[in-house]
Amino acid sequence: MRFKNYDYSLIIFTTLVLFAIGVVCVFGITYYNYLAIIPDWTKTIQYAKFIDEMNSYIYPLLVLLLISLGLCIPKRLLEQGILIKFSTIVLIITVFLGLFLGIETGLSFILLVMTGVQIIVLFLILNKNKSLRFEKEGYFTRLGSSLLHLGLVVLILNFVTLRESPIHISIFWIGMLLVTVGNIFSFYQDKIASLLHYN
Numbered sequence: 139m140r141f142k143n144y145d146y147s148l149i150i151f152t153t154l155v156l157f158a159i160g161v162v163c164v165f166g167i168t169y170y171n172y173l174a175i176i177p178d179w180t181k182t183i184q185y186a187k188f189i190d191e192m193n194s195y196i197y198p199l200l201v202l203l204l205i206s207l208g209l210c211i212p213k214r215l216l217e218q219g220i221l222i223k224f225s226t227i228v229l230i231i232t233v234f235l236g237l238f239l240g241i242e243t244g245l246s247f248i249l250l251v252m253t254g255v256q257i258i259v260l261f262l263i264l265n266k267n268k269s270l271r272f273e274k275e276g277y278f279t280r281l282g283s284s285l286l287h288l289g290l291v292v293l294i295l296n297f298v299t300l301r302e303s304p305i306h307i308s309i310f311w312i313g314m315l316l317v318t319v320g321n322i323f324s325f326y327q328d329k330i331a332s333l334l335h336y337n
Contacts, residue, residue, distance in 0.1 A: 152206040155199055162195045197241055200294060204248050205229065207291060242298055249295040256288045278330050282323025289316030 173179050173188065205225075228251055236244025263280050292313035300306045323330060 148206060152203070155202045155206060159196065159199050159203070162192070162199065166192045166195075197245075200245060200298070203290075204232075204245065204252070204294065207252050207287065245298045246295070249291055249298065252291045253288070253295065256284065256291060260284045260288060276327045276331070278323045279327040282320045282325075282327070284320070285316045286320030286324060289313045289318075289320055292316060 169188065173184065176182070176184070179185055228248055232244045232248040234244075235247050260281075263277075263284050266277070290313075292309065296306060296309040296313060300309055303309075
């Protein structure tokens with residue numbers, strides 16, 4: 139499998155998963171607003187069923203997204219052969235934890251692994267390490283890609299493990315900030331480099 143074909147397939151797969159997540163979110167919002175006509179419906183059994191139903195739709199898609207991130211993030215550091223072995227091992231452990239300790243534990247494990255790997259990648263980028271593998275060149279493009287991926291992982295980790303935490307909203311905005319800055323750096327590499335007089 140060629141590296142570029144691998145990247146292209148990964149992009150298509152991730153795009154389809156994100157589209158499916160978007161469809162579920164739109165459906166959830168629409169259904170929520172429809173049921174909101176019932177007085178105090180958030181205190182009813184129907185609301186609890188609605189939450190469980192939405193979770194049953196979104197969790198498999200999150201697993202697929204995490205598999206995509208699990209193949210995408212480590213590829214900056216690892217050769218393709220080692221990457222596949224690494225991702226397979228992580229996925230097996232995730233499934234094992236999910237089956238015996240619950241899906242949230244499994245998702246939390248893979249999220250923590252991806253967070254750790256992405257922090258390493260970010261550190262290496264900031265230190266201008268040239269051994270990293272990226273589809274496009276440019277310091278700010280690489281930095282933006284790293285921040286974007288880290289932001290996605292933070293947002294999913296926040297959703298999976300910190301929903302009831304008092305820092306839930308703060309972590310959400312940190313994730314959104316990382317994604318936003320990552321997009322800006324990725325799409326406006328030349329303008330940012332020119333503005334900061336970066337060579």
